[in-house]
Amino acid sequence: MKRLILFLCGLLTMSNLMAQSPATDFVKGADVGFLLGQEQRGVKFHDRQGRERECLELLKNDYHINAIRMRVWVNPRGGDCDKYALLTMARRVKALGMDFMVDFHYSDWWADPAKQNIPKAWLGHSFEEMKQDVRQHTIEVLTLLRDNGITPRWVQVGNETANGLLWSVKTDERGWEVKDSLGNTFITHSMGHIDTEPQQYAGFIRAGYDAVKEVFPEAIVIVHLDRGHLQQLYDWNLDTILKYGGKFDMVGMSLYPYWAIEKDSTLTADGIITNCIANIRHVSEKYHCDVMIVETGYEVDEQHPEVMEAGRRQLSRLIREARSATNGHCRGVFYWEPQCLPGGYRLGAFDSTATPTAIMDAFIQ
DSSP: HHHHHHHHHHHHHHHHHHSSSSOOOOOOEEETTHHHHHTTTTOEEEEOOOOOOOHHHHHHHOOOOOOEEEEESSSSSTTTTTTHHHHHHHHHHTTTTTTEEEEEEOSSSSOBBBBBOOOGGGTTTTTTHHHHHHHHHHHHHHHHHTTOOOOOOOOEESSSSBSSSSEEOOOOTTBBBBBBBSSOOOEOOOBBBBEEEEHHHHHHHHHHHHHHHHTTTTTEEEEESSSSTTTHHHHHHHHHHTTTOOOOOOEEEEEEEEHHHHTTTTOOOHHHHHHHHHHHHHHHHHTTOHHHEEOOOOOOOOTHHHHHHHHHHHHHHHHHHHHSSSOOOOOEEEEEEOOOOOOOOOTTTTTTEEEBBBGGGGGGG
């Protein structure tokens, strides 16, 4: 009898492990931060048969998208991507039974490798005060979600923080960074720049991490860098975070072959994907954590269908190898703003009639 009990316990343990295996828990996701604005402007989405469909339902049921990522800004003009917009989308995501990722930019507008502009309300604060700002903002937003029955599965502390977090550059009247003739920006506040203030950068990451865990102890906290094909970037940045006391549970990567090739014409899309998959294996082994591709995108050119077919092939390969060639440590792939129409953003995945292009077929595999 004892042997039978041990045997049954062993089967139960194996069953649990199989249920939790990466093969059955690989996420296919989409960042749809523009969706509310599109709907407010009257955009109507359609399936391939021309039938009008609600966008999230279309993504889930036709393309197997099972998770949604949404950015949140601190005090944005007009309320775009503020905490209330985040809550509105989170409720819709929950109603569809999809997982949810919160992407904190810690800025009043776009934060990316070229700029991490300090929110206007935080300007002039000391390092200690700004750590408290990060903590309070994180707790405030996540508490709003929790109080409304929303539990995010993942939370990003910072967006594409390759060069640090909470450092400002000179901007024009629209908010875009001003560059010199060589493409360099003019840094106005270097508070959390990784080159000059690595301890402060790591401190902000740690402040965000601890704040997330205070509200949602089980949430997976992500540090997000761009250019997933550049191993040296990840070594340098993540080593810096850990050296100065920062923490993370998972590493998020952006991978955009289109933009990488635009900057370096010697690169190829397939080479970039190959290097990214290798980097995922490297990061997961070195830092003992899982990895997720939280942003990717491919060009829509309605006059040249072969361009979309190339994008479908590249995305299909990325999803396939992220799932099968990373020793189970890549937990998913998110497309950034697939529902965008070509006139606004060239790397969406819908056409000018708000209908999915061939690129989206990569998710059906």
